[in-house]
Amino acid sequence: MRNPLKKPLIGFAAFFLAALAGACSAQPADQAADETKQLVYGMEAEIDRVNPVLDESQEIDALLFRGLTKPDEQNKVTPDLAESWTISEDLLTYTFKLREDAVWQDGEPVKADDVVFTLQKILDPKTNTPITGEFQEIADVRTTGDDEVEITLHRPYPPLLDKLKVGIVPKHLLEDENLAESEFNRNPVGNGPFRLKEWKGDGTIVLERNHDYYGNKPKLDEVVFKPVPDANTRLVQLKAGEIDLASLTPSQMEAVKGSDPIKVHEIGTADYRAVMYNFDLEIFHDPKVRQAISLAVDREAMVEGILDGKGEAAYGPLQKSWAAHPDAGQTEGPDRERSAQLLAEAGWNKNSEGILEKDGKLLSFELVAPAQDTVRVALANVVSQQLKPLGIQAKPKPVDQNAVKYDGEEALLIGWGSEFDPDDHTYRLFHSSEIGGGRYNFGKYRNEEVDRLLTEARTATDPEERKAAYGRFQEALAEDPPYTFLVYLDALYGVNEQVTGISDRTLGHHGFGILWNIEEWDKQTD
Amino acid sequence: MALFLVKRAAESAFVLILGSLLVFTFIRLIPGDPAAAMYGDQLQKLTEADRLRISENLGLDEPLPVQYVHWASQVLQGNWGASYLTGEPADEVIVRTLLPTAVLLIVSQVLMIGLALLFGLTSALRRDSLYDRTVLAVSVLLMAIPPFWLALMMMLFFSIRLGVLPSSGMGAGPFSIRHLILPALVIALSHAGYYIRLFRNHFAASSSGGHLLALRARGVPYRRIVLSHILPNAAAPLIVYTGASLAVSLAGSVVVETIFSWPGLGRLALKSALAHDYPVLLAIVLLSMAFVILVNLLAGLLAAWIDPRLREADTEGGARW
Numbered sequence: 001m002r003n004p005l006k007k008p009l010i011g012f013a014a015f016f017l018a019a020l021a022g023a024c025s026a027q028p029a030d031q032a033a034d035e036t037k038q039l040v041y042g043m044e045a046e047i048d049r050v051n052p053v054l055d056e057s058q059e060i061d062a063l064l065f066r067g068l069t070k071p072d073e074q075n076k077v078t079p080d081l082a083e084s085w086t087i088s089e090d091l092l093t094y095t096f097k098l099r100e101d102a103v104w105q106d107g108e109p110v111k112a113d114d115v116v117f118t119l120q121k122i123l124d125p126k127t128n129t130p131i132t133g134e135f136q137e138i139a140d141v142r143t144t145g146d147d148e149v150e151i152t153l154h155r156p157y158p159p160l161l162d163k164l165k166v167g168i169v170p171k172h173l174l175e176d177e178n179l180a181e182s183e184f185n186r187n188p189v190g191n192g193p194f195r196l197k198e199w200k201g202d203g204t205i206v207l208e209r210n211h212d213y214y215g216n217k218p219k220l221d222e223v224v225f226k227p228v229p230d231a232n233t234r235l236v237q238l239k240a241g242e243i244d245l246a247s248l249t250p251s252q253m254e255a256v257k258g259s260d261p262i263k264v265h266e267i268g269t270a271d272y273r274a275v276m277y278n279f280d281l282e283i284f285h286d287p288k289v290r291q292a293i294s295l296a297v298d299r300e301a302m303v304e305g306i307l308d309g310k311g312e313a314a315y316g317p318l319q320k321s322w323a324a325h326p327d328a329g330q331t332e333g334p335d336r337e338r339s340a341q342l343l344a345e346a347g348w349n350k351n352s353e354g355i356l357e358k359d360g361k362l363l364s365f366e367l368v369a370p371a372q373d374t375v376r377v378a379l380a381n382v383v384s385q386q387l388k389p390l391g392i393q394a395k396p397k398p399v400d401q402n403a404v405k406y407d408g409e410e411a412l413l414i415g416w417g418s419e420f421d422p423d424d425h426t427y428r429l430f431h432s433s434e435i436g437g438g439r440y441n442f443g444k445y446r447n448e449e450v451d452r453l454l455t456e457a458r459t460a461t462d463p464e465e466r467k468a469a470y471g472r473f474q475e476a477l478a479e480d481p482p483y484t485f486l487v488y489l490d491a492l493y494g495v496n497e498q499v500t501g502i503s504d505r506t507l508g509h510h511g512f513g514i515l516w517n518i519e520e521w522d523k524q525t526d
Numbered sequence: 527m528a529l530f531l532v533k534r535a536a537e538s539a540f541v542l543i544l545g546s547l548l549v550f551t552f553i554r555l556i557p558g559d560p561a562a563a564m565y566g567d568q569l570q571k572l573t574e575a576d577r578l579r580i581s582e583n584l585g586l587d588e589p590l591p592v593q594y595v596h597w598a599s600q601v602l603q604g605n606w607g608a609s610y611l612t613g614e615p616a617d618e619v620i621v622r623t624l625l626p627t628a629v630l631l632i633v634s635q636v637l638m639i640g641l642a643l644l645f646g647l648t649s650a651l652r653r654d655s656l657y658d659r660t661v662l663a664v665s666v667l668l669m670a671i672p673p674f675w676l677a678l679m680m681m682l683f684f685s686i687r688l689g690v691l692p693s694s695g696m697g698a699g700p701f702s703i704r705h706l707i708l709p710a711l712v713i714a715l716s717h718a719g720y721y722i723r724l725f726r727n728h729f730a731a732s733s734s735g736g737h738l739l740a741l742r743a744r745g746v747p748y749r750r751i752v753l754s755h756i757l758p759n760a761a762a763p764l765i766v767y768t769g770a771s772l773a774v775s776l777a778g779s780v781v782v783e784t785i786f787s788w789p790g791l792g793r794l795a796l797k798s799a800l801a802h803d804y805p806v807l808l809a810i811v812l813l814s815m816a817f818v819i820l821v822n823l824l825a826g827l828l829a830a831w832i833d834p835r836l837r838e839a840d841t842e843g844g845a846r847w
Contacts, residue, residue, distance in 0.1 A: 048611040049611070049613060056565070056566065056568055126583060128564065128583050128584070129564075130565045132576065133576070180608070181608045183614075185612065186612065186614070201699065201789055202787065202789040203787070227787055228694055230784065230785050232678055233678075233681065233693060233694055233786075236685060236686055237693055239686060240686055240689065242692065242694075402558035402569070403557055404569075406570050437575075438575050439573065440570075440571070509567075510567065
């Protein structure tokens with residue numbers, strides 16, 4: 001049969017192939033000139049705005065906006081915009097002396113007024129920001145000179161210095177603006193090592209070196225934040241060299257081959273997962289029950305089985321540098337015999353169905369995990385399996401993260417951990433004064449000894465004294481555990497092998513803070 | 527014709543109002559709220575006091591009907607509200623995404639219709655041949671392949687194996703062909719299967735019949751039979767289907783735009799929904815609804831213009847297609 005459409009068919013195919021070939025052979029127009037040292041960071045989420053007052057720290061913030069302090073490699077506080085500070089004897093008044101050579105990118109000097117303006121905006125109830133809670137101990141902030149700021153607190157709060165790494169914003173550009181809707185947020189004028197070069201239509205943000213920066217000039221010419229929401233796409237682009245840096249998941253490690261031009265950095269974080277007990281439940285009142293659970297879980301198995309080895313067993317909430325005895329409360333792996341013995345001592349006996357029972361009550365509870373977090377759901381399942389032989393019934397229950405009642409579930413797979421001052425995620429979580437009112441002692445944990453030690457550690461001025469208090473706090477916590485600590489997560493970053501300068505400072509939640517020393521980063525050009 | 531237009535316009539307005547009411551109510555039923563979205567995976571840090579404070583700042587503490595009336599009256603004055611995420615006016619945020627999405631949709635529709643016409647017509651003309659059966663089998667395969675998988679495979683092949691096309695982003699602008707090819711091809715291919723089969727069946731139906739045999743017997747060239755008799759007869763329903771396909775492609779673009787980081791309306795819609803960015807999400811849904819209604823209206827008019835039978839059926843209150 002004749003085909004009357006042979007010509008159009010061939011024509012269409014030829015056109016299509018020609019277009020494809022033409023596009024493929026065209027020179028990439030969007031690649032930077034060869035000499036520019038450019039680092040491209042493939043971000044999970046598009047950056048919607050840049051304004052350190054309005055968001056839980058975004059990586060880009062610290063490149064554009066610097067604060068009074070910054071962390072060093074050991075996460076100790078070091079001066080940044082503030083060149084020095086003094087703390088009153090009662091630990092309630094902090095006086096900061098600002099450096100005089102810092103300027104905004106429009107040429108105006110950075111003044112004490114800017115610091116006061118920034119902190120007042122963070123504390124203003126009209127400002128929609130998730131970081132207000134971190135600064136709530138501040139009673140007053142005022143200038144005591146052009147370059148001097150005084151902050152007074154309600155109660156002693158050692159993490160304040162860490163928190164003051166929050167980027168300062170320019171008062172002269174923002175004081176008459178509605179902060180949430182200001183155009184500043186997409187045309188930021190900062191004081192940091194980089195400045196905005198271009199905010200592209202596809203959400204890609206290009207930063208270039210800020211020659212007026214007061215600190216060490218960055219070695220990189222440009223840092224590009226490129227949104228690549230899909231995890232698989234990120235890996236593909238890392239391999240193709242389209243991006244230089246991206247966070248990876250443990251399950252992706254198999255797909256990374258030695259021949260790929262990537263180096264994978266496995267970096268420890270302060271981000272732990274634990275089972276939080278709700279002390280409204282009578283079954284949790286006896287510390288022996290919680291000790292028994294803490295003894296029965298096999299943390300190494302969780303690290304291997306759930307995290308593919310990318311993590312660490314967790315025995316407490318504190319960073320190793322702050323625990324007087326790093327192994328306080330630690331055991332050599334699970335000890336189920338000792339665990340069973342503790343449960344028997346506490347008066348729990350297995351009933352006919354193999355579940356522990358005491359005075360007609362079953363040792364049975366729901367273990368809630370936010371359904372969107374697959375790691376937490378997996379941990380809940382493993383905890384449940386590991387406790388089953390002992391006769392403890394932990395019923396894993398994934399719940400939509402928006403429906404989780406943090407202070408109302410029977411037991412919860414929770415995640416906390418701060419890479420900064422040890423007070424940060426301890427006092428607010430375990431002190432009995434932090435119960436109720438939406439504060440973070442969700443489980444209503446009460447222990448007088450723990451209260452006393454946390455207060456002592458918070459108010460002591462001598463670092464050795466603080467450290468000793470935290471050591472005893474950890475022992476008290478092991479005796480009467482508020483949580484059963486499970487694992488610390490490691491952060492995984494795939495980095496172009498030509499990039500140097502990445503440090504392995506312990507990172508925060510979700511591996512946050514990888515760019516903390518971006519000035520030191522460099523890229524070899526071939 | 528005028529009656530036809532008035533009827534359609536009244537229907538459209540009613541659908542828009544009903545739709546906005548439904549959407550306004552339903553997006554509040556998605557678990558979570560803007561305050562929760564602001565905290566992201568640090569949700570546990572959100573205290574009840576903060577939640578109330580932020581809701582109040584955003585005007586979300588009022589009863590829902592009050593909020594709806596307020597929103598609708600603002601929209602009628604052309605004020606779509608400010609995005610919770612970027613602080614910009616919602617319509618500005620959306621307008622930014624229109625050109626990339628329009629370019630992507632038009633290119634993928636042209637590709638898709640081209641493929642469907644080509645393979646639909648050629649296989650209809652050789653019904654039950656090996657070629658026909660191959661085309662049908664491949665089109666079933668295309669229907670069955672999930673677009674996200676197709677996208678990743680194309681990315682692996684063209685960006686990694688061959689290294690000839692960028693795997694995501696838009697480059698200098700929406701007309702960067704290199705960035706456009708993969709997403710457009712994925713949308714086209716993932717919908718082409720259905721349309722190849724549809725077109726083939728329509729062509730097959732209109733290419734059988736005594737009148738065609740009579741034409742051939744009279745010695746009319748085959749090419750002319752195809753172009754002046756078979757194609758026009760199948761055209762009206764195909765135009766209507768193509769109009770409807772735009773809505774499907776618009777929906778499909780959410781996945782494809784997200785995977786390829788194409789900064790269009792689909793990706794914005796997903797982002798706004800996840801972040802509970804109500805002003806932007808509402809504006810997107812309403813505008814897409816208006817767009818789909820308009821396209822279907824135009825397709826209907828076009829079909830009615832081509833095929834008088836449809837016009838009569840409609841104005842007489844008869845059955846519609």
